[in-house]
Amino acid sequence: MFVYVVMYRTSTLMRLRLLEQNFLYEHLRHYYKTLNPNSNFRAIIGLRLQSICKLHTMALIDTAATMIFTSSSSSSSTARLLLFNNTKLHKFPNTISNFRRSTSLHFGTSSPTSRTIVTHCSSSPASAIQVNNETLATVIDGKRVAKDIREEIAVEISRMKEEIGIVPGLAVILVGDRKDSATYVRNKKKACDSVGINSYEVRLAEDSTEEEVLNHISKFNDDPSVHGILVQLPLPSHMNEQNVLNAVCIEKDVDGFHPLNIGRLAMRGREPLFVPCTPKGCIELLHRYDIPIKGKRAVVIGRSNIVGMPAALLLQREDATVSIVHSRTKNPEEITRQADIIISAVGQPNMVRGSWVKPGAVLIDVGINPVEDPECARGYRLVGDICYEEASKVASAITPVPGGVGPMTIAMLLSNTLLSAKRIHNLR
Numbered sequence: 116m117f118v119y120v121v122m123y124r125t126s127t128l129m130r131l132r133l134l135e136q137n138f139l140y141e142h143l144r145h146y147y148k149t150l151n152p153n154s155n156f157r158a159i160i161g162l163r164l165q166s167i168c169k170l171h172t173m174a175l176i177d178t179a180a181t182m183i184f185t186s187s188s189s190s191s192s193t194a195r196l197l198l199f200n201n202t203k204l205h206k207f208p209n210t211i212s213n214f215r216r217s218t219s220l221h222f223g224t225s226s227p228t229s230r231t232i233v234t235h236c237s238s239s240p241a242s243a244i245q246v247n248n249e250t251l252a253t254v255i256d257g258k259r260v261a262k263d264i265r266e267e268i269a270v271e272i273s274r275m276k277e278e279i280g281i282v283p284g285l286a287v288i289l290v291g292d293r294k295d296s297a298t299y300v301r302n303k304k305k306a307c308d309s310v311g312i313n314s315y316e317v318r319l320a321e322d323s324t325e326e327e328v329l330n331h332i333s334k335f336n337d338d339p340s341v342h343g344i345l346v347q348l349p350l351p352s353h354m355n356e357q358n359v360l361n362a363v364c365i366e367k368d369v370d371g372f373h374p375l376n377i378g379r380l381a382m383r384g385r386e387p388l389f390v391p392c393t394p395k396g397c398i399e400l401l402h403r404y405d406i407p408i409k410g411k412r413a414v415v416i417g418r419s420n421i422v423g424m425p426a427a428l429l430l431q432r433e434d435a436t437v438s439i440v441h442s443r444t445k446n447p448e449e450i451t452r453q454a455d456i457i458i459s460a461v462g463q464p465n466m467v468r469g470s471w472v473k474p475g476a477v478l479i480d481v482g483i484n485p486v487e488d489p490e491c492a493r494g495y496r497l498v499g500d501i502c503y504e505e506a507s508k509v510a511s512a513i514t515p516v517p518g519g520v521g522p523m524t525i526a527m528l529l530s531n532t533l534l535s536a537k538r539i540h541n542l543r
């Protein structure tokens with residue numbers, strides 16, 4: 116089986132007057148004829164965008180593509196309309212050079228292969244054509260975006276070092292020996308090293324006192340080489356989380372958990388010092404995939420202080436119409452089914468089923484839930500809150516777990532640490 120891709124630039128579409136439906140239809144049909152040597156045919160029609168395509172254009176191309184594939188003799192034809200844009204395309208150099216050579220392309224033999232070229236898809240339901248119950252929701256690649264961001268941050272940090280001789284520093288306090296916390300802290304340290312942030316780590320025993328933690332925080336508050344302080348949560352139950360978090364001075368609270376910070380986040384016309392990392396990472400993913408937020412219906416599942424609540428505030432700041440669904444919500448699926456964008460942060464494996472999702476919705480899965488799996492080396496594997504298997508058949512774009520929001524959380528922590536150092540040292 117072959118995958119064919121026909122890709123247009125917006126400017127070409129304009130020049131060829133292809134935006135008039137029949138012209139486009141004829142044009143695509145021409146390609147279809149020349150490219151269809153056998154009946155077992157699969158096509159992806161890509162549209163290269165200079166800017167976000169207008170909805171009516173989308174609908175038009177959608178219709179033309181459907182016309183072609185319904186008028187074809189092959190019953191096994193599959194048509195998908197995908198949107199590509201310039202910023203995403205440069206990450207697929209081979210794909211692009213092939214596109215330049217010809218407008219058609221042979222891909223591998225199975226649909227997983229074709230996934231590799233899926234770089235961007237509009238959140239509009241009109242953008243995804245489904246035939247044969249086939250699905251290819253865009254996989255929002257958090258791991259890749261996080262890597263891009265780390266590279267951007269590394270450049271900024273070396274500039275900072277050169278201009279004012281300052282290297283940003285991040286202090287992490289870890290209490291107890293939860294395995295998952297230890298893993299995150301290790302990942303954070305690795306990420307700091309990769310961009311040139313100095314990291315300072317304090318590990319305290321599970322039975323340490325709150326006072327000890329407060330002492331360390333106080334020292335870091337006063338240490339000019341430390342620009343960000345993070346107390347890894349959850350803390351042991353004998354400690355008062357509020358007391359501890361309140362002790363971190365707001366200028367170094369790179370988690371953005373300080374109440375004053377959340378207050379500013381909630382108010383119009385005010386700016387928080389730091390946007391909490393996980394929600395910031397979610398929005399950054401939407402931005403980097405050119406997924407529009409303004410005027411969209413967004414549903415946040417979960418109302419935690421560290422993800423759900425600030426995520427809802429951020430979406431509102433981006434002009435979405437926001438609803439929050441939580442453990443006491445009656446018929447949550449009725450509400451999520453109305454959403455153009457869903458951010459789920461509840462910690463329940465596979466809770467959000469395919470039937471909860473509106474066709475074409477964009478899904479951001481914050482949940483990182485271990486489920487037992489004897490076939491995995493660690494004895495467990497990680498799954499999200501969203502049933503990926505089902506939801507990816509309905510959505511237009513979805514974040515995987517792992518490799519979605521998780522790496523973005525860490526990238527945003529680095530970004531906040533850099534921001535803090537710049538602010539403290541009055542750099543641009």
Ligand SMILES: Nc1nc(=O)c2c([nH]1)NC[C@@H]1CN(c3ccc(C(=O)N[C@@H](CCC(=O)O)C(=O)O)cc3)C=[N+]21
Pocket residue numbers: 298299302345346347348349370392393483497516517518519520521522524525
């Ligand atoms: N003060 C504080 N700030 C936090 O930001 C904070 C915290 N406490 N406590 C715990 C949660 C959780 N968290 C994660 C960060 C990265 C991954 C991550 O990179 N996950 C990888 C998988 C990692 C693995 O394989 O175990 C992924 O999703 O691809 C996950 C979870 C930050 N948190």
